[in-house]
Amino acid sequence: MASVEKRTTKDGKNSRWRVKWREGGRRENPWSSRTFDYLADAKRFRTLVESAGERMPTPEQLAEHGFAELIPAGVPAAPAPEPAEAVLTFRAYAEEWLGQLVKPHPETVRKYRERLEKHVFPRLGDRPIVEITRREMREWQQALRDAGLSAKTIANIRGETVVPIFKAACRPGEDGEPAVRxxxxxxxxxxxxxxxxxxxxxxxxxxxxxxLEAAYAVDPEAADLLLCKLSTGLRWGEVSAVPPRAVNVVRGTVSIVQVLRKVNRRWVVEPKPKTKQGYREVPLTAAVARMVAERCAAASRDPGRQFVFVAPRGNHWRYEDFYTDRWVKIRDLARKKGLPRRMTMHGLRHSLLTLLATEGVDLAALRTMAGHASVTTTMNVYVHATRRHHEPVRRIVGDFLGVDALTTGSPVG
Incomplete structure (x- = not known):
């Protein structure tokens, strides 16, 4: 059986390690040995000798286990096996995809990354992208639904991030490499x-x-902002960031020139809307235009005031503060006053767009008011069925049937 012996150099300062064995393990055969600088190497080599039947390992074995220097000169060794190709995970490919987006808005990249980290990577991040199946994606979607996410939220996650990643994986590389999927x-x-x-x-x-009565009873400052939001259909980030320079008192309009966004848990003012549809001029009613003009005049007397609608300290409203300290109180008071709704702030935008649609505003103007790229989004998501048509329907059907038919049950002769 092969053994390991400790050897000391002549000066006594260093130790080396020699592996000894008899070829084939037979006493009549001569000794063979190899010497190593490290005990770990000597033990590994001894194991190879023993596994080879107390014989010198083959050149292939020596090369495979890191002992190529022991291969006799002139003896070719089989090439060492190539390292296994690294598995391309969904996470790794998604990170590469994010880095290759053409001129993305920083907020877009942040939103995509946040969605991936929160809703996609926990289930799919470490899976090889080439092995992901339709069944897995169906189960992933259903898990999001079971967790309480709305169908619209899931559609946004898959439509804006997951689907584009898989589409990119199905295309050849920039230098002609084969598609990943x-x-x-x-x-x-x-x-x-x-x-x-x-x-x-x-x-x-x-x-x-x-x-509006409930809003002005709770806080006139907050109520002015909500009145403007209801009458214009602006998003929270748009109405809360309106600067005085965006108001045209003569034309009675307000333009969207900047927005308020939450980035890394902080609300910051972005100098431009995210899309070109975000740039738009929205008309104001006479009463709202007067209110906004008065606020602009007040801002002109205060050099430090940057916004039309300001929080108590003079800065812009943070959504969380406005919601907790103002909106909840206004909503609850409105219900006590008899409003049969459980409103949300974004519901004010839906209210305005639904009103305009039911009053016959043409689709192009409706899309412009909403700031949408497609009128389909406006109609399918923001325009709701109402009961405003009930009375006209009653009148038309009543005229068709005849008053006596409705009261006596007999047709008019």
């Missing part, structure tokens, strides 16, 4: 089914009056 597992995969909650909106002048 041959098929997109999202193709033909429907969104998970589930009930869609209809957003509450203000449907009548009486409901709008109840809401």
């Amino acid at each position: 041959t098929a997109n597992p999202m193709d033909g995969l429907p969104l998970p089914e589930g009930p869609r909650a209809e957003r509450d909106i203000l449907e009548s002048p009486d409901e709008a009056r109840l809401f």
Whole structure:
């Protein structure tokens, strides 16, 4: 049996390690040995000798286990096996995809990365991208639905991040490399089914009056902002960041020239909207135009005031503060006053766009007011069914049937 012996150099300062064995393990055969600088190497080599039947390992074995220097001169060794190719995970490919986006808006990249980290990577991040199946993606979608995410949120996650990543993986590389995948597992995969909650909106002048009365009773400053939001359909980030320079008092309009966004848990003012549709001029009613003009005049007397609508300390409103300290109180008071709705701030935008649609505003103007790239988004997401048509329907059907038919049950002769 092979053994390891400690050897000391003549000066006694260093130690070396010699592996000894008899060829074939037979006593009549001569001794063979090899010497190593490190004990670990000597033990590894001894194991090879023993596994080879107490013989010198083959050149292939020596090369494979890191002992190529022991191969006799002139004896070719089989090439060492190539290292296994690194597995390309979904996470790694997604990071590469993010880095190759052409001129992305910083907020877009932040949003995509946040969605991936929160909703995609925990389940798919470490999976080889080439092995992900349609079944996995269906189960991933359903898990998001089971976790309470709405169908619209899931559609946004998959449509803006997951689907583009798989599409990119199905295309050849920039230098002609073969595609990572041959098929997109999202193709033909429907969104998970589930009930869609209809957003509450203000449907009548009486409901709008109840809401605004509650707002001005809680805080006139906050109420002015909500009045502007309701009358223009602006998003929170747009109305809360309106600067005085964006207001045209003569024309009675407000332009969207900057927005407020939450970046890394902080609200910051971005000097331009995210898309070209975000740049738009929105008309104001006479009463709202006067209110906004008065606020602009007040801002002109205060050099430090940068916004039309300001929080108590003079800076812009933070959504969290406004929601907790103002909106919740206004919403609850409006319900006590008889408003049969559980409104959200974004519901004010839905209310305005629904009103304009039911009053016959043409689709192009409606899309412009909303700041959408497609009128389909405006109509499918923001325009709701209301009861405003009930009375006209009653009148038309009543005239068609005849008053006597409605009261006596007999047709008019």
